[in-house]
Amino acid sequence: MKKTPVISEKIVSAYEKMAEKYNELIDHKPHNAYYDRPNTLALLPDVQGKVILDAACGPGKYAEILLSRGASISGFDISPKMVELAIERNKGQGDFFVHDLSAPFDMIETGSCDIVLCALALHYLPDWGPTIQEFYRALKPEGILVISIEHPFSDYLYFKSKHYFQTEHVSTVWKGFGTPIEVHGFRRPLSDCIAPLTHHGFYIDALVEPKPTQEFEQADPRHFHELNAFPAFMCIRALKKPIR
Numbered sequence: 001m002k003k004t005p006v007i008s009e010k011i012v013s014a015y016e017k018m019a020e021k022y023n024e025l026i027d028h029k030p031h032n033a034y035y036d037r038p039n040t041l042a043l044l045p046d047v048q049g050k051v052i053l054d055a056a057c058g059p060g061k062y063a064e065i066l067l068s069r070g071a072s073i074s075g076f077d078i079s080p081k082m083v084e085l086a087i088e089r090n091k092g093q094g095d096f097f098v099h100d101l102s103a104p105f106d107m108i109e110t111g112s113c114d115i116v117l118c119a120l121a122l123h124y125l126p127d128w129g130p131t132i133q134e135f136y137r138a139l140k141p142e143g144i145l146v147i148s149i150e151h152p153f154s155d156y157l158y159f160k161s162k163h164y165f166q167t168e169h170v171s172t173v174w175k176g177f178g179t180p181i182e183v184h185g186f187r188r189p190l191s192d193c194i195a196p197l198t199h200h201g202f203y204i205d206a207l208v209e210p211k212p213t214q215e216f217e218q219a220d221p222r223h224f225h226e227l228n229a230f231p232a233f234m235c236i237r238a239l240k241k242p243i244r
Helices: 004-024 030-041 061-068 081-087 129-138 150-160 191-199 213-219 221-229
Strands: 051-055 070-076 094-098 113-119 139-150 169-174 179-186 200-206 233-239
Touching: 004 081, 004 169, 030 061, 030 113, 030 139, 030 213, 030 221, 030 233, 051 129, 061 070, 061 081, 061 113, 061 233, 070 081, 070 179, 081 094, 081 139, 113 129, 129 139, 129 191, 139 150, 191 200, 191 233, 213 221
Parallel strands: 051 070, 051 113, 070 094, 113 139
Antiparallel strands: 139 233, 169 179, 200 233
8 A cells, every 4th residue: 555645745734734733732732742752752772972863853842852862863754844843943953854754765874873763653654664664774783763653452443443454544633733634644453563663674672552641640631541541652662683
């Protein structure tokens, strides 16, 4: 299954429309600030002096944190407005540019990155294979890939799927960033989240079904209790296998 131009255009359009509100809320929106980010960042080593690729960087919040910890950051996003906001947020630090996660990273030199981070973006791709291969190529020997994704079990239930083992085009309406916006993506089984990593040169080093932090409970008690009972996201750390 290939990502059709129509679906790709819809994804870009959605993020262009919500970019300003997304950026305004990203520091404290519970699912991002108190669920995804703390659990994903916990999988990273000390980043002082490390070269990090922030793939699908959004408005640059992860980059802001990692730059403050002494990392060197390159980041890209498919949304031009998100990239503009990432540049503005990081005040000239880092290198941010517009790029599609599904296309080859021609601007990134082979073996140039210590870490690749990709947070909550892979579900926009029907086929992870080419992108995971690019992550592998970009990393130095024994480099680290850290991703966060929507949990495949949660997605299966949320979208009321009848075909767990299929990769399916899905959409939902987001109401948390101002005007309700339909967002398109792809739901897939757990095996299709793991196999692209292990088939393209990575070891799975850690897999986390995260729980929200206490700050989440203060901001959104209902979802705090739901997320403590059943996960919505999954965080994975994968290590680049040495070439033999």
